[in-house]
Amino acid sequence: MAPRELNKSGGTIPDVTPEPALSTLPAASAAVASALPRRIAHLDMDAFFASVELLRYPQLKGLPVVIGGGRRTVDEALLAAHGERALRFIPVAEFPLLKDYVGRGVITTATYAARQFGVGSAMGMMKAARLCPQAIVLPVDFDEIRRFSRLFKSTIAEVAPRVQDRGIDEVYIDFTDVPGGQREGGRSLARLIQRAIFEKTGLTCSIGVAPNKLLAKMASEFSKPNGISIVYEADLQTLIWPLNVRKINGIGPKAGEKLARLGVQTIGELAALERQFLMANFGKASGAWMHEVAWGRDDSPLALESEPVSMSRETTFERDLHAVRDKAELGAIFTRLCEQVAADLQRKGYVARTIGIKLRYDDFRVATRDQTVQAHTADAQAIRKIAGQCLKRVPLDQRLRLLGVRASALVRAGEAPVHEQNKPSAQAGHAPAATESIASYPLFESW
DNA sequence: TCTGGGGTCCTAGGACCC
DNA sequence: TCTGGGGTCCTAGGACCC
Numbered sequence: 505m506a507p508r509e510l511n512k513s514g515g516t517i518p519d520v521t522p523e524p525a526l527s528t529l530p531a532a533s534a535a536v537a538s539a540l541p542r543r544i545a546h547l548d549m550d551a552f553f554a555s556v557e558l559l560r561y562p563q564l565k566g567l568p569v570v571i572g573g574g575r576r577t578v579d580e581a582l583l584a585a586h587g588e589r590a591l592r593f594i595p596v597a598e599f600p601l602l603k604d605y606v607g608r609g610v611i612t613t614a615t616y617a618a619r620q621f622g623v624g625s626a627m628g629m630m631k632a633a634r635l636c637p638q639a640i641v642l643p644v645d646f647d648e649i650r651r652f653s654r655l656f657k658s659t660i661a662e663v664a665p666r667v668q669d670r671g672i673d674e675v676y677i678d679f680t681d682v683p684g685g686q687r688e689g690g691r692s693l694a695r696l697i698q699r700a701i702f703e704k705t706g707l708t709c710s711i712g713v714a715p716n717k718l719l720a721k722m723a724s725e726f727s728k729p730n731g732i733s734i735v736y737e738a739d740l741q742t743l744i745w746p747l748n749v750r751k752i753n754g755i756g757p758k759a760g761e762k763l764a765r766l767g768v769q770t771i772g773e774l775a776a777l778e779r780q781f782l783m784a785n786f787g788k789a790s791g792a793w794m795h796e797v798a799w800g801r802d803d804s805p806l807a808l809e810s811e812p813v814s815m816s817r818e819t820t821f822e823r824d825l826h827a828v829r830d831k832a833e834l835g836a837i838f839t840r841l842c843e844q845v846a847a848d849l850q851r852k853g854y855v856a857r858t859i860g861i862k863l864r865y866d867d868f869r870v871a872t873r874d875q876t877v878q879a880h881t882a883d884a885q886a887i888r889k890i891a892g893q894c895l896k897r898v899p900l901d902q903r904l905r906l907l908g909v910r911a912s913a914l915v916r917a918g919e920a921p922v923h924e925q926n927k928p929s930a931q932a933g934h935a936p937a938a939t940e941s942i943a944s945y946p947l948f949e950s951w
Numbered sequence: 952t953c954t955g956g957g958g959t960c961c962t963a964g965g966a967c968c969c
Numbered sequence: 970t971c972t973g974g975g976g977t978c979c980t981a982g983g984a985c986c987c
Binding site for chain 1: 953954956
């Protein structure tokens with residue numbers, strides 16, 4: 505459950521931090537609310553990854569195209585098959601060594617033509633090949649994607665400066681005080697932004713404008729692609745309540761499933777439930793949050809800037825690996841992940857105090873181990889060493905599917921305390937004890 | 952056809968301190 | 970001596986999102 509943006513305190517006890525006397529507040533305090541009604545837009549790019557590829561290969565327009573991979577092997581295989589990326593477009597079903605290369609790949613985006621066949625994001629490549637064998641496969645070009653992402657976001661910021669980043673292809677925009685932002689409920693400014701983005705990038709997007717982020721997010725899905733939807737508070741019953749609860753940002757598969765078991769399908773049905781009943785079934789914080797969002801209420805502000813909390817690298821192997829039999833291969837991958845995390849930290853200018861690992865076993869169970877040390881670091885060898893300690897505390901008698909390395913408790917490099925000695929933190933809640941299984945794998949020391 | 956990678960936030964329990 | 974708080978830090982797992 506994720507009541508994150510609405511109910512951070514998570515309890516019923518109000519925050520009793522004393523407020524400064526009114527007279528001590530600066531006259532132009534940022535806290536002074538606008539006199540105008542809040543108009544918040546949610547914008548997301550239409551089939552972003554696929555659309556960027558279509559710009560490069562206009563001859564694919566109208567054809568089903570899937571952008572696949574995310575895994576390096578898939579990308580490399582695709583690039584090899586494509587030669588100069590575009591010598592020949594290969595349908596997914598004809599893809600060379602499909603099983604070996606893309607058996608574990610998933611689709612990042614599909615063009616609307618491919619979606620007609622039921623192909624969609626996060627779907628396995630093999631399934632896509634069955635649903636739409638003629639679909640063209642292209643690898644993800646992350647550099648190009650990032651370039652377009654920066655471009656569309658900077659285009660928006662020129663028009664409306666208060667923007668919250670929501671990932672590579674999405675933003676919230678505060679229309680409230682932008683000149684013209686209130687006209688037609690925000691429609692004319694939305695049109696202007698759509699045009700500006702199209703002129704700069706050649707890409708289309710869909711925009712929803714509403715009194716808050718929650719409703720704006722839902723509104724942006726109403727008319728896709730290249731659509732604009734305007735929602736007012738008064739539209740709650742007609743436009744929002746008929747939707748499935750899964751349309752609420754923060755209600756995922758688990759909560760959706762549980763609500764279904766309680767006989768709740770639509771947001772209207774959710775709104776009809778007593779707050780107390782929801783709190784009893786989903787916990788105090790989540791239950792209260794659900795009740796609020798079902799009634800369209802969300803006063804969370806836009807997060808205009810944010811600091812990263814963690815940086816991680818993980819990889820799914822081409823085949824499941826065994827800790828002992830595939831020790832050399834695993835060790836090399838482990839080292840590479842640590843180097844990548846270190847490089848990411850250094851490139852972005854952060855140091856970390858907590859290093860963690862993540863394993864996915866062949867049965868898809870996940871184990872994580874963390875270790876916090878006293879000195880912040882962005883050094884590959886230091887990270888490798890701490891991550892190695894974590895590895896010793898996790899069972900390794902089962903085949904592994906995925907390995908990951910994570911750095912958290914970040915501070916900007918240069919802002920870390922100077923006199924730090926790198927020893928395990930004395931505060932470790934659970935004493936890092938080696939599990940029994942590691943004892944039977946002494947070779948692990950050399951991972 | 953078994954299901955990627957990079958994130959954020961929340962919960963719950965134990966250690967430790969006052 | 971015993972009991973019981975509150976608060977913070979740390980860890981592990983999990984839900985959810987793009």
